[in-house]
Amino acid sequence: MAPDLDAVSEADLAAKTGTLAAWLRANAPVAIGYSGGVDSAYLAVTARQTLGAGGALAIIGRSASYPAEQWQTARDVAQRFDVTVLELDTAELDDPRYAANPSNRCYYCKTELWSRLVPVARARGFATVIDGTNADDLSDYRPGAQAAREHRVASPLAELGFTKLHIRHASRALGIPTWEQPSSPCLSSRLPYGTEVTRGRLRQVELAEAALRRLGIAGDLRVRFHDDLARVELAPAELSTWLAPERMAVLTEAVLEAGFARVALDLRGFRSGSLNVLHGVSAA
């Protein structure tokens, strides 16, 4: 379902984008932790347009938990808006504290990301490092935010009160194609806490989601890993369609092809942080 951008007033948005531009100028030059998701794409393009080519550097941390499709989007957006990109490999899966998949897994991932990215950015003269955390993120369980604070990474979108809707609205105004892209957290978020994160499991999830995208599922989508079982979450409006026998069979085969033995369709549909709820980390 398309986001309801009418819920954001033009005046509110103009005020917010103005304060963001001022913030960026006051803290220039900036390096952005860049994934090609809705938030970091908006931030990178805005920084580039506000500060010029030399004032903004978008840095991508690549690993097995970062979907190839997302990387392609990140590159496409950067090319289209002339954002300078630097890519680094990160190795969070080699950290046993991350691989064990505790509820604060994101802390170890972001610690790895920022411990590699921040020194590189500073060595290139980018004293300010920023990420795309937004105001909505502050209400969910986000242990990765602690790692950002420890590495003095700023989150101007959250700081200035940008919600996801603000960001989508402003992205559309700038012509950034990610404005209607579903949220896209890392692949490890599909594994329940306590289930070891391995490259093989991440690949299974990535293949299954890519196969479902090829079937035409464009909106919110998650393939949640439950050992032998893949639990598919779709946008609620899509459920009736995919519960029709012929569509169900196509969906099932696509997910089985990725290496799962069983496929289930969640009857509530997609919800952000679903596994947090399932494991009692946040409220149902």
Add this chain to the structure above:
Amino acid sequence: MTPNDVRGDRSARNGVALAAALAMRGIECALEVRGALALLLPKPESVAALQVDENRRAVLALAKEHGFTHVAIELPSERRRSSTPPPDAPVLRD
């Protein structure tokens, strides 16, 4: 199939009562409890019923009443059929 066709973790949530409540609502299925996830293995006619939004909402409400945060239906597969009993076959219990 009876509401007693429940397998998996039965310690924290009431899968037996949920299966019975679903049957009362006309959704006949075996049920596998996986923590807070109720995995339904419905008969084909029950799958058809779940295409209706109102029925899905009723299932979700019943599941919540019985302590589950998530409900999913297992999708039938030709590939699995050879190794898995159909939903109305006797179900293994822990």
